Amino acid sequence: MSEFQPLWDEAAEIWDANTEEPSFRGYVSADYRAVYESLVLLQGHARTFLEWGSGLGVVSIMASRMGFEAYGIEAEAELVEYARLLSRAYQADAKFAAGNFMPEDFEWNPARGHEISRTVMDSGSGYAELDMELRDFDLIYAYPWPEEHDLYQNIIQDCGRPGSLLLSYDAQEGINLVRIQSAG
Ligand SMILES: C[S@@+](CC[C@H](N)C(=O)[O-])C[C@H]1O[C@@H](n2cnc3c(N)ncnc32)[C@H](O)[C@@H]1O
Numbered sequence: 001m002s003e004f005q006p007l008w009d010e011a012a013e014i015w016d017a018n019t020e021e022p023s024f025r026g027y028v029s030a031d032y033r034a035v036y037e038s039l040v041l042l043q044g045h046a047r048t049f050l051e052w053g054s055g056l057g058v059v060s061i062m063a064s065r066m067g068f069e070a071y072g073i074e075a076e077a078e079l080v081e082y083a084r085l086l087s088r089a090y091q092a093d094a095k096f097a098a099g100n101f102m103p104e105d106f107e108w109n110p111a112r113g114h115e116i117s118r119t120v121m122d123s124g125s126g127y128a129e130l131d132m133e134l135r136d137f138d139l140i141y142a143y144p145w146p147e148e149h150d151l152y153q154n155i156i157q158d159c160g161r162p163g164s165l166l167l168s169y170d171a172q173e174g175i176n177l178v179r180i181q182s183a184g
Contacts, residue, residue: 010089030169034174045138048069049063050073051072054080056083061092064093070095072096073101103127103159112154140160165177
């Protein structure tokens with residue numbers, strides 16, 4: 001059994017109890033075990049970690065416990081509160097901000113195939129609260145909707161650090177890891 005099983009179970013219970021709540025409307029949890037196994041392989045290859053759309057914070061909490069300097073940005077303030085409670089309960093040092101993970105200087109462009117299905121576009125940037133910028137992160141983790149994968153890569157290409165890693169989860173495709181080169 002994984003050391004994180006109690007965390008995964010508690011997060012599942014919170015989700016079960018809140019499925020009808022508006023703040024959980026865009027929330028679906030990834031396969032935590034699959035993400036955990038990817039993080040194990042990335043230990044030593046990245047120091048700073050950011051979870052885009054951190055939900056209940058489970059992945060950031062695991063990353064923190066595994067030695068990454070871990071942060072999460074989540075649009076729904078209620079989910080951020082749960083994430084902070086879980087981080088304390090599981091002795092992690094993950095830091096969470098309520099806001100948008102999309103950097104303010106990112107130019108959304110439908111001509112580049114930037115489709116949006118569930119990504120929230122209307123909340124203020126979450127980076128200032130963390131006192132960090134996207135380019136400060138070595139490793140970004142996200143669970144985009146299927147048609148949003150290109151958008152997520154483009155955000156890091158345009159606003160992140162060349163050479164940073166994007167780890168993503170997809171319900172059909174599973175885990176994917178790409179090293180992002182700059183757009184220019
Ligand atoms: C599919 S869930 C993934 C939850 C968690 N990261 C995981 O992998 O289990 C996506 C989360 O992203 C949040 N979200 C959507 N758009 C966002 C945005 N622009 N900025 C921050 N959070 C966002 C949603 O509220 C939701 O909690």
